[in-house]
Amino acid sequence: MITLQQVKDELKSYNGRKIKIMEVCGTHTSSIFKNGIRSLISPQIQLISGPGCPVCVTSSAYIDKLVEHSLKENCCVLTFGDMMKVKGNKLSLTEAKATGGNVRILYSPLSSIKIAMENSNTQFVFAAVGFETTTPIYSLLIEEIIKNKIKNLKILTSLKTIIPALSFICDNEENIDAFLCPGHVSVITGSSVYNDLAKKYNKPFVVGGFEGEHILAAIFEIVRQISNNEHCMKNMYVNAVSNEGNKKAIEITRKYFCSTDDYWRGIGVIKNSALKLRPEYIEYDAGSDFAESVENNPKGCRCTDVILGRINPVECPLFGKTCTPLNAIGPCMVSTEGACGIWYKNVGGNK
């Protein structure tokens, strides 16, 4: 039995080769700051953020389409708050709303059922954005739409799957030594999905929880594996993550959704990296499109490098200067789960 103090001592005094660990999930990035994890580990262990924010990788074309819907007569876009400020090629939803667009912020997709029923003359479009964690809820939403015979509520999907993105990063980015796998996604997918990745790429894939102790334990396991020249999947979040995942959630997602290639903002098209409504349910889709999107990326913005783990946000020349949460230039600064936004809030970008 190893104690927390021993874990802390070992991580602080680690003096082996430099290790670069990607934490895939934005909630991990937040928790690393909230617990002061960097101050507890050796500078030889570098933590870098990954593509774990669905808002950040949603294409400009998708935002454009939401904006278009919001400006149509008798049409209303329903969305989570995070999506409001992300720029499309012309406007964000916040700006669309200010110019007369109809946009409402919801906290739960299922509350859109009641809204649609009470406003039968309005066509509602739900901005279905998310990773594997959120898709089961959209599946439930479709089930409710069908059950209640609701005709005025559709979804516009940008539902990414994280596992193909991790493969993409492993194929293209050589200097990442290990992955702290996304905890929430793993609850749904199960930890077994990382077995093949660990084997194929010879890298540790460790599933960890979100408390400070969980994160330290996961980093400790990664350091242990690398020091012993091991590279396997290890589930350190067994209270929440099983080997097979949440079967019910996987089942209902498969019932309504199937896999598709999709465009990731800042990255490009990744094969089989998203979910779309199955052809038999296409009537509930508000025109989702998965083609390559044209991005008017602002000059100097290095969100792509941030998402792919090439740099930490502070290394972007715009970070904290022209790009701040109050005037976000790149998508990673906009969202509460975006790496730049989290870094800014925590390293004191204004100082």
Place this chain on the structure above:
Amino acid sequence: MKIDMSYGSGGKQTSNLINDIFLKNFDNEILNKLEDAAVLDDIKGKIAYTTDSFVVTPLFFNGGNIGSIAVCGTVNDLSMMGAIPKYLTAGFIIEEGADIETIDEIARTMGLIAKEANVKIVAGDTKVIEGKGGIYINTSGIGEIAQNGVSISNCQKGDVIILSGNLGDHHAAIMSKRMEIENNIMSDCAPLTSIVNNLIENNINIHCMRDITRGGLATVLNEVASNSLCGVEIYEELLPISNEVRGFCNILGLDPLYMANEGKMIAVVPQNKADIALEAVRKSKYGKNAQIIGKIVNGKSVNMITALKGNRIIDILYGEGLPRIC
């Protein structure tokens, strides 16, 4: 009964509204005269003077309503300057369609809290506008300065920071109501007059006080650091947060450090008075969970020693604390 535009006409219906609701609930000899302005003849020494507007939705929530925060907000702002709050004014902007019973209930709450805080609502105004039944309130207030020099710029190295109670309750109560989540979390909305009176009566040389409203403790501590040109160090383990609010935050990805309260404050006091001051706050109504949470140090940022003994820099709030989507 619902408010329509005729209630704002200045005629009979306006006067009914004033008599049946505001005079009844705010009842005091100055307001009852219904002059164009209140005449106040018992103000001594320096006065503190402030105003605030209240636009909260929903109007009613677990533990209070817009009326409670309209009185507490202004009373607390006065108290934080070392003042004894004396008089308030209340301006109502009411959208047509608002229920008269609702306004009555809000005014009743205001009357009760004013009484508790020992202030009189001595002047008021009502306007009716087109809309959908919304109610907005502005209050202003004046108080007599009882202790000079209390200021956000006055914190000294070595001072200790006392937090008067649990963080995040008001924010969590409002969010729960908006999201239709059922729980027992109550807004902490309360006048802080008793805490401040006790500090002053115990001869504490208070360097600074701030109530913790929008932006949360993190924002207040950053204001302390930048105005007093000092660093702040706090300890995660010492922060009082109820289990319910902690659980609520975990589910929604909220951070209690950035959540609003309506009945909590910090007091920054000299280190040699720390124990007496803490005792004085704990003995006060609304202060029983008070804790010394940190101290004023060299530097210019707010730093938290986490439960794991790591360092975390605490910055001010950017944007809204919206729930996460993944």
